[in-house]
Amino acid sequence: MSTNKPVVVYGVSGYTGRLVCEYLRELNVPFIAAGRDKTRVQEVIDKVPGIENVQHDVVEVEHEVGALTELFTGAKVVSNMVGPFIKHGPEVVEASLAAGCHYVDTTGEQDWVLDAKSRWGDTFAEKGLLLSPGVAQMYTTGEIAANICLESPGLDTLDILVLWKGFPTYASTQTIFTILKADWFYLEQNEYKQWEPGTTFEVVIPGQHETGLALPWGGTCHPVWFKDDPRVANCKAAGGVFDRTVMEGVVATQKLVEEQIKTLPLDQQEAALAEVASSVQAGMPPRENPRVNTSLDSVYASGPLGRAHCVIHGNQNYKQTGLLQAYAAYSLLQQPPKRAGFASACQAFGHRELLGTLRSFGLVMEPILTVHK
Ligand SMILES: NC(=O)c1ccc[n+]([C@@H]2O[C@H](COP(=O)([O-])OP(=O)(O)OC[C@H]3O[C@@H](n4cnc5c(N)ncnc54)[C@H](OP(=O)(O)O)[C@@H]3O)[C@@H](O)[C@H]2O)c1
Numbered sequence: 001m002s003t004n005k006p007v008v009v010y011g012v013s014g015y016t017g018r019l020v021c022e023y024l025r026e027l028n029v030p031f032i033a034a035g036r037d038k039t040r041v042q043e044v045i046d047k048v049p050g051i052e053n054v055q056h057d058v059v060e061v062e063h064e065v066g067a068l069t070e071l072f073t074g075a076k077v078v079s080n081m082v083g084p085f086i087k088h089g090p091e092v093v094e095a096s097l098a099a100g101c102h103y104v105d106t107t108g109e110q111d112w113v114l115d116a117k118s119r120w121g122d123t124f125a126e127k128g129l130l131l132s133p134g135v136a137q138m139y140t141t142g143e144i145a146a147n148i149c150l151e152s153p154g155l156d157t158l159d160i161l162v163l164w165k166g167f168p169t170y171a172s173t174q175t176i177f178t179i180l181k182a183d184w185f186y187l188e189q190n191e192y193k194q195w196e197p198g199t200t201f202e203v204v205i206p207g208q209h210e211t212g213l214a215l216p217w218g219g220t221c222h223p224v225w226f227k228d229d230p231r232v233a234n235c236k237a238a239g240g241v242f243d244r245t246v247m248e249g250v251v252a253t254q255k256l257v258e259e260q261i262k263t264l265p266l267d268q269q270e271a272a273l274a275e276v277a278s279s280v281q282a283g284m285p286p287r288e289n290p291r292v293n294t295s296l297d298s299v300y301a302s303g304p305l306g307r308a309h310c311v312i313h314g315n316q317n318y319k320q321t322g323l324l325q326a327y328a329a330y331s332l333l334q335q336p337p338k339r340a341g342f343a344s345a346c347q348a349f350g351h352r353e354l355l356g357t358l359r360s361f362g363l364v365m366e367p368i369l370t371v372h373k
Contacts, residue, residue: 003032003072003075004074007030009021010035010068010081011081012058013044014169014171016169018047020322029330034058036062065098066095069094078103081325083172086115092105097124102129104325104329107136107175107221129341130341132343138217138317141297142220142297148367148369149310156232156302159300160222160299162296164293167286186235187236200215201214203238213248217239225344261273295317296311297314298312309369313364324354328345331353337349
C-alpha cells in the first residue's frame with residue numbers, strides 16, 4: 001500500500017501521538033494515524049474534537065521494517081512516538097530512510113540521539129532528509145532558550161535546567177528507567193565527559209523561593225546538539241520534575257539500579273528495569289491542565305566577558321511536544337529543513353520560528369532574558 005497522505009504519525013494510541021494528531025488538525029495537515037492496534041488508534045482518534053475536519057486514515061501496522069516501509073512509502077514525514085526509542089526506534093528510522101521520509105521523534109534519551117546520529121546521520125544527509133530525534137518539550141524548549149542566549153556572541157558555556165510538573169505516561173516512565181542503564185555525558189571543551197553515577201544537583205529555580213532537586217536526567221540531548229556548534233565548548237544540563245519527593249524517589253531508584261540491576265547479566269537488565277517502571281506507572285495520566293502542568297526552562301550562558309540568562313515559563317509539556325511535532329511536519333511539507341541529516345529542532349527549523357509557534361498556541365510565556373557584557 002502506498003499512501004497519499006504526506007505525514008504518518010506512529011504510536012497514536014499513546015498520550016503524545018494523540019496530541020500530535022490534534023495539532024496536525026489545527027495546522028490542517030492530512031495524516032495517517034498508525035499503531036500496532038487499529039482499534040486502540042481508532043478509539044483515540046474518535047475522541048479528538050473536530051477530527052472530521054482534517055483528512056486522515058487509521059492504519060494498523062506491524063513493528064517491523066518491511067511493514068513500516070510499505071506504510072511510509074508515498075509520505076514525506078514520519079512522526080514517531082513509539083518509545084523508549086533506544087528499544088523501538090531503529091526499525092522506524094530504517095523504514096523512514098527506505099521510504100525516503102524525513103524522520104522526527106519525541107525522544108529525551110541521549111543514548112538514542114547519539115546512536116541515531118552515528119548510525120544514520122550521514123545517509124539521511126546524502127538524501128537531503130532530516131533525522132531529528134528529540135523534537136519535544138524535553139529538550140527543544142530549553143534549546144530555544146539556549147539559542148536566545150547565544151544570540152549574544154562570545155558566550156561558550158551553557159548551564160541548562162529543565163523542570164516540569166505532571167505525571168509521566170507509561171512510555172515516559174519506561175523511558176526514564178531505560179536511560180538509567182546508559183552512560184550519561186556532558187560537554188567539556190568540545191569533548192564528551194561522563195557523569196558520575198549518582199550525581200544530583202541542588203538547583204535554584206527561577207521564580208520561586210524553594211530550591212529543587214535535579215539530575216543529569218540521562219545527560220539530555222543538549223550536549224549532542226551543541227557538540228559541533230562552534231559557539232559552544234561546554235554544556236551541562238540538569239532536569240527533572242518540580243516535586244522534590246518524586247525526585248528523591250528517582251534518586252533512590254537510581255541507587256537501586258546501580259547496586260542491583262547493573263550487576264545483572266546485560267540481557268536481564270532491560271526486563272528488570274521494565275518491571276520496576278511498570279510498578280510505578282501503569283495507567284494513562286489525566287489530560288493536562290495549564291494551571292497544574294507547568295514547565296520551566298532556564299539557561300545560563302557565559303563566556304570570558306559576557307553572561308546571559310534566559311528563562312521560559314510554559315505549560316503542558318506533552319502539548320508542547322505535540323505541537324512541536326506537528327509544526328515540524330507542517331514545515332517540512334513546505335520547505336526543506338535548514339539542515340539535512342542529523343539536526344536538532346532549532347537547527348532544522350530555527351529557534352525563533354519554534355518559539356513563535358509555541359507562543360501562538362499559548363504554551364509558553366515570552367522568554368525573560370538578561371544580558372551582561
Ligand atoms: N522529551 C519529551 O518532552 C517527551 C514528551 C512526550 C513524550 N516523550 C516520549 O515519547 C514516547 C511516547 O510517549 P507517550 O507519552 O505517547 O507514551 P504512551 O502513552 O505510553 O504511548 C506509547 C505508544 O507507543 C506504542 N508502543 C509501545 N510499544 C510498542 C511496540 N513494541 N510496537 C508498536 N507500538 C508500541 C503504544 O501502543 P499501544 O497503545 O498499542 O501500547 C503507544 O501508542 C516516550 O518514549 C516518551 O518518553 C518525550
